[in-house]
Amino acid sequence: MNLFQTDVHPTNVSSASPTHAAPNPHITHWIKEKLKSRVHIWQLVSAAVTAASVPAWAAADPSTSVFSTASTPAREVHELSLFVLTVTGAIFVAVSGLLLYALVRYRSRSTDTAEPPQVFGSVQIELAWTIIPILIIVVLFLGTARVLFSIQDAPKPPSAVDVTVVGHQFWWEFRYPKYNIVTANELHVPLSTKAAPRPTFMKLTSADVIHSFWVPQLAGKTDLLPNRVNEMWIDPEKLGLYVGQCAQFCGVQHAKMLLRVYVDTPEQFDRWVAGQQKVQAEFGSPALAALPAAVNQQSARSAVPNLPPSMQTQAGSSLPPLSDAITAHSGQLVFEQQACINCHAVAGTVANGRYGPDLTHLMSRATLAAGATTNTPDNLKAWINDPNGIKPGSLMPAMHLTDRQNAQITAYLLTLK
Amino acid sequence: MDTPIISVPGGIEGALDRTRPQGKKGTYLEAIHSWIVTVDHKKIGILYICFGLIFLLVAGVEALEIRIQLLVPHSTFLTPASYNRIFTMHGTTMVFLVGMPILFGFGNYLIPLMIGARDMAFPRLNAFSFWISAFAGLLLYYSFIGGLGLAGTGTAPDVGWFAYAPLTERAFSPGHTIDYWAVALIANGIGSIGTSINILATIFCMRCKGMTLLRMPLLPWLYATVAFLVLVAVSPLTAAQAMLMIDRYLGGHFFDTQAGGSAILWAHFFWIFGHPEVYILVLPAFAFANEIIPVFSRKAIFGYPAMVAASVGIGFISLGVWAHHMFTIGMTSVGNAFFTLSTMIVSIPTGIKTFNWLATIWGGKLRFQTPMLFSVAFLFQWLIAGLTGIMLSVSAWNWQLHNSYFVVAHFHYVLVGAIVFMIFAAIYYWYPKMTGRMLDERLGKWHFWLMVIGFHLTFDLMHIPGLMGMPRQIYTYEPDRGWTLLNQLISVGGFIQAVAVLIFVYNLVHSYFRGAVAGPDPWDAWTLEWSTQSPPPAYNFAVDPVVASRRPLWDLKHPDDTDSAFE
Amino acid sequence: MSIVPLEHVAGEAEWRMPSRGVVGMASLITAEATIFTIFVVAYLYYIGRDVSGPTPKQVLELPIFNTVCLLSSSFFIWLAEHAIERGKMKAFTLWWSITFLLGAIFLWGTGAEWYQLIVHDHLTVSTNLFGTTFYSLVGLHASHVIIGLLMMLVVLIFSLTKHLRPQHAERVKVLALYWHFVDAVWVVVFTVVYVVGR
Numbered sequence A: 001m002n003l004f005q006t007d008v009h010p011t012n013v014s015s016a017s018p019t020h021a022a023p024n025p026h027i028t029h030w031i032k033e034k035l036k037s038r039v040h041i042w043q044l045v046s047a048a049v050t051a052a053s054v055p056a057w058a059a060a061d062p063s064t065s066v067f068s069t070a071s072t073p074a075r076e077v078h079e080l081s082l083f084v085l086t087v088t089g090a091i092f093v094a095v096s097g098l099l100l101y102a103l104v105r106y107r108s109r110s111t112d113t114a115e116p117p118q119v120f121g122s123v124q125i126e127l128a129w130t131i132i133p134i135l136i137i138v139v140l141f142l143g144t145a146r147v148l149f150s151i152q153d154a155p156k157p158p159s160a161v162d163v164t165v166v167g168h169q170f171w172w173e174f175r176y177p178k179y180n181i182v183t184a185n186e187l188h189v190p191l192s193t194k195a196a197p198r199p200t201f202m203k204l205t206s207a208d209v210i211h212s213f214w215v216p217q218l219a220g221k222t223d224l225l226p227n228r229v230n231e232m233w234i235d236p237e238k239l240g241l242y243v244g245q246c247a248q249f250c251g252v253q254h255a256k257m258l259l260r261v262y263v264d265t266p267e268q269f270d271r272w273v274a275g276q277q278k279v280q281a282e283f284g285s286p287a288l289a290a291l292p293a294a295v296n297q298q299s300a301r302s303a304v305p306n307l308p309p310s311m312q313t314q315a316g317s318s319l320p321p322l323s324d325a326i327t328a329h330s331g332q333l334v335f336e337q338q339a340c341i342n343c344h345a346v347a348g349t350v351a352n353g354r355y356g357p358d359l360t361h362l363m364s365r366a367t368l369a370a371g372a373t374t375n376t377p378d379n380l381k382a383w384i385n386d387p388n389g390i391k392p393g394s395l396m397p398a399m400h401l402t403d404r405q406n407a408q409i410t411a412y413l414l415t416l417k
Numbered sequence B: 001m002d003t004p005i006i007s008v009p010g011g012i013e014g015a016l017d018r019t020r021p022q023g024k025k026g027t028y029l030e031a032i033h034s035w036i037v038t039v040d041h042k043k044i045g046i047l048y049i050c051f052g053l054i055f056l057l058v059a060g061v062e063a064l065e066i067r068i069q070l071l072v073p074h075s076t077f078l079t080p081a082s083y084n085r086i087f088t089m090h091g092t093t094m095v096f097l098v099g100m101p102i103l104f105g106f107g108n109y110l111i112p113l114m115i116g117a118r119d120m121a122f123p124r125l126n127a128f129s130f131w132i133s134a135f136a137g138l139l140l141y142y143s144f145i146g147g148l149g150l151a152g153t154g155t156a157p158d159v160g161w162f163a164y165a166p167l168t169e170r171a172f173s174p175g176h177t178i179d180y181w182a183v184a185l186i187a188n189g190i191g192s193i194g195t196s197i198n199i200l201a202t203i204f205c206m207r208c209k210g211m212t213l214l215r216m217p218l219l220p221w222l223y224a225t226v227a228f229l230v231l232v233a234v235s236p237l238t239a240a241q242a243m244l245m246i247d248r249y250l251g252g253h254f255f256d257t258q259a260g261g262s263a264i265l266w267a268h269f270f271w272i273f274g275h276p277e278v279y280i281l282v283l284p285a286f287a288f289a290n291e292i293i294p295v296f297s298r299k300a301i302f303g304y305p306a307m308v309a310a311s312v313g314i315g316f317i318s319l320g321v322w323a324h325h326m327f328t329i330g331m332t333s334v335g336n337a338f339f340t341l342s343t344m345i346v347s348i349p350t351g352i353k354t355f356n357w358l359a360t361i362w363g364g365k366l367r368f369q370t371p372m373l374f375s376v377a378f379l380f381q382w383l384i385a386g387l388t389g390i391m392l393s394v395s396a397w398n399w400q401l402h403n404s405y406f407v408v409a410h411f412h413y414v415l416v417g418a419i420v421f422m423i424f425a426a427i428y429y430w431y432p433k434m435t436g437r438m439l440d441e442r443l444g445k446w447h448f449w450l451m452v453i454g455f456h457l458t459f460d461l462m463h464i465p466g467l468m469g470m471p472r473q474i475y476t477y478e479p480d481r482g483w484t485l486l487n488q489l490i491s492v493g494g495f496i497q498a499v500a501v502l503i504f505v506y507n508l509v510h511s512y513f514r515g516a517v518a519g520p521d522p523w524d525a526w527t528l529e530w531s532t533q534s535p536p537p538a539y540n541f542a543v544d545p546v547v548a549s550r551r552p553l554w555d556l557k558h559p560d561d562t563d564s565a566f567e
Numbered sequence C: 001m002s003i004v005p006l007e008h009v010a011g012e013a014e015w016r017m018p019s020r021g022v023v024g025m026a027s028l029i030t031a032e033a034t035i036f037t038i039f040v041v042a043y044l045y046y047i048g049r050d051v052s053g054p055t056p057k058q059v060l061e062l063p064i065f066n067t068v069c070l071l072s073s074s075f076f077i078w079l080a081e082h083a084i085e086r087g088k089m090k091a092f093t094l095w096w097s098i099t100f101l102l103g104a105i106f107l108w109g110t111g112a113e114w115y116q117l118i119v120h121d122h123l124t125v126s127t128n129l130f131g132t133t134f135y136s137l138v139g140l141h142a143s144h145v146i147i148g149l150l151m152m153l154v155v156l157i158f159s160l161t162k163h164l165r166p167q168h169a170e171r172v173k174v175l176a177l178y179w180h181f182v183d184a185v186w187v188v189v190f191t192v193v194y195v196v197g198r
Ligand code: HEA
Pocket: A091, A095, A132, A133, A134, A136, A137, B162, B278, B279, B281, B282, B324, B325, B326, B343, B344, B346, B347, B348, B350, B351, B352, B354, B382, B383, B385, B386, B387, B388, B389, B390, B392, B393, B394, B398, B401, B402, B403, B407, B410, B411, B414, B415, B419
């Protein structure tokens, strides 16, 4: 699939089938065994989620100040900004000092009605305050240009990690072309030290409107534009979680298009990569496996968010009845029979939609829907029930599921680690 | 107040019309009718100013809604969609329906009086321009009622005042929100272009005898620059809006990225308009300062020729800096460097102006009446605003600051701290001329000090959340970012400003009926508008004045020390 | 109260200002020229960026005859200006009518070209970027021709009904200024659309 194709409308994408591995019979079997006891699963999963969402680096201060920097581009800008602040501060002190002096010194006394001497100008003085600013500007400009070129035209070392960032209304898609990973909203990058530089170079583009990638501690912002690829890089030198958010107005939920960047040790990062590369198992029965094609066709239109919900559930209701058990297994069947798979992908299964975030490793993320809420089973369920209740204006429609279906899907999603 | 009989070199004492206005004016209906059909530049000027002041209240209320919403994280005072409409309408209104009309209003009112003319060059075009702008304002606000009605804030535009494509395309903005925005701004733009043509023709063709270009007061000079900028800057906006409408209604692809169109093109077109636009707004504010500061310092403006050159220079340079609003959009490093430099160069002519004001004050005898108080505050605030502008123009730093509250602080510092403050100063200064009554000085001081406190509380603090990473145009924010307290203080400042504005409005109304009678020349000033009655008769001057210097009334009052002797 | 007599005031007895009409029209032309510039920039920017056809090369013909008509009309309107200045109203009416006719031919030619493009080549505003930018730019110019023709028609009617007098020369001049501008724009549009863009 072409990474830079800008046409990511659901109607086009749902037909483009990415290559996904056939379900591994061993894993399927193992999961089936595990799923026997529903209670255990719930406990297991919630424990896992808690563990995943409170890792060591969560203690780090998620500051967004442009003055607490942890990566070269941000730090160089920080140093430059101090220089500029000094110069402009000096100008301020000088000019406002003169002004204050004049205001106090030349205030009129009520007794004195004669007009002051009229002065019309002075070429020397005026020349002076033309030339001095010119000199100041030369200095400011040279200082800026140095940092500007050093950041923007920095060469890319071979050790660099490549990431493609695709902006969507209102979430982030991250692709690692070299590792064949697609994830969303939470970016993982390796630590980059002087000794072992491993910067991350990002290509930025957008699937719809203009967005802007901004994590103040790591670098300045760069816009993501449809039909165009921009670039930026970071080389975080401290482990931890860095937060930021979309910085170009992109519609209703621009405010909740939050960003999280995790800086991992090389080992953590490699483990994370390996984890993300795993595909999920398809435990649907062969009979059902054939169905999704039909579902796909029928509900392709319902991927368009504006379609009335009645049309969207019709697709599901025309299918044979499912098991009532609230298990991940039945959850997957419901998930695949609903329109979910038109918009969402779960690698290894028939779900291959590209309109919404990739859910393959949903449970490896600490937040849901671009930071709109934390990733807990309750929130997940609430989200699926009514996305607009959590993030009004989000482009995921409420699917009008029954409570049972919702619980089933949630149980399934909770297995997507 | 009894005024001395004044005469002007060359003999304009006959210009004074000493007949008292007749008592009875006719019915209200007739009065309203006379305002609607008027082609008198003074009435049109006042219409413009009142229109702008009403919208100042409206957009101010919108600002207060923004501030209430941002008081606490995860606030639900406004829905996300309403918030987006509110700040879009706030920005659009303040720029197009407050700033432009008030500034054009003063231009209309003052230019003919200052250059000794009886009216604008094209009175009917003038009336047409005003009414089409007024129509644009009503159309824009009709959007609140249209569509789903008031409950969901209707179909008011919701894409920010710079309305970046492709968000404005049909695919992402169905309905009529954008249509209201684009059509209203096209109509408003036609009005602005009409007025500018008029201003240029007036300034170049209607000056009274003896008023060479270099004897004009500075105000007409700045307005000539503004009018030129409107011609070459508002037109691109009009063209871009036309393209947008072609896209939306005829299925065109100008900004349709799916068909190979470009998102950046709109940004360029908008800011080719948008940047000169901010100078269109600030140059009249400079013009007021150029008139008020000398009078209250009792000294001639320092370095008149340099002031003229600097103003015209600002006008030209400002045409080449627009992309400093687009440093993050992905320009090449050379492009970024170029626009950094060109932007910084603007500070040279603006610096000249700033220093010349300082030098005008230097050695004067300052009178701190309300117009001067606002002008002094303007000088400090303009300095700070300009310096934050310089910080923003440092392109590398701009990658951090862009679209953050630091930018919001910068531009309110200029738009409120410089422009609104100078509009207040101008109203205190020329209100006596327009109505024949003085504004109340005591209320004026209350207005001033509350405004200063409110302004600084709001907009000084606003820089900090920007530096702490708070983006603009967000309807809510996370509690863990440490922005909450600052936002609350900022909101308090907003409300203090509101109190100040209310006092001002009260003063305007109260003084109209109760204010002290002003007489032709209450400030002991020097330009021609003060030689005629307050309010001036319809024909301005009974006899066309003839002037021999930049300060005809100074010459008149100081026959032994005339300016004209030095020219 | 004293009056300060000054020599140079007396010297300025001859106080002449430029014509309002000319300054006003020059200002309008400045604004219009900017609008055209924006459309021209958009046209140039999008040349060759289409994702689908037809391309300019495939469908556009050089409108030589049209161009000659429009450009020569500038010459005739200049003759008309001269005539009215000298008070030769008959000659004025003749030259003015020729100008009007040439403008009308141009407009008709554009109409024919569009008919060809829409009906035979299936190029409309919504077809592709070329269609969008082409119809907008050429259409913008054509709309100016229409406005110019309407105003010239009014003058023509006045002159045929003998309501036009030599003292109206200045107004006619202002109108002629506009027409020269419309012609000058065509030179740019022609270059951009038919020479560079093909
Ligand atoms: C009237 C309005 C006005 C005025 C006058 C200005 C004046 C200036 N502005 Fe501002 N600006 C806006 C209104 C205005 N601006 C608005 C509305 C926006 C945001 C639009 C949006 O995104 O919604 C904006 C945004 C904006 C940006 C983009 C920010 C971003 O979005 O990333 C930049 C970047 O360069 C900038 C720079 C400047 C500069 C350098 C000046 C200069 O003209 C200032 C020059 C003045 C001085 C420097 C002070 C006096 C000089 C001296 C004392 C001499 C000595 C000084 C030196 C040698 C430095 N402005």
